[in-house]
Amino acid sequence: MEEIKARDYARSCGLSETHMRRIFSEYTSMSPSEYLNVVRINKACELLAHGNDSIEDISRAAGYPILSTFLRNFRKITGLSPSAWRKQGI
Secondary structure (H helix, E strand, C coil), X not given: CCCCCHHHHHHHHCCCHHHHHHHHHHHHXXXXXXXXXXXXXXXXXXXHHCCCCXXXXXXXXXXXXXXXXXXXXXXXXXXCCHHHHHHHCC
């Protein structure tokens, strides 16, 4: 999976990267990378709730090729590890 960069967002909107980041943050109260992490972790939560795939497979499906990055971001956003989240059945 190819990494999505803020400059790609900006280019597709015809804006400078700085201007796009400012506008994006103004409307979402988060940076583009923070927003992307929230979207990816929400996807991971759906996969955890509705399947039995391994945490590693879910990590890749949610856009995290490196498991440790997924685990760190998951805990930061949800307050739980993926396995604890799955056990709670949220």
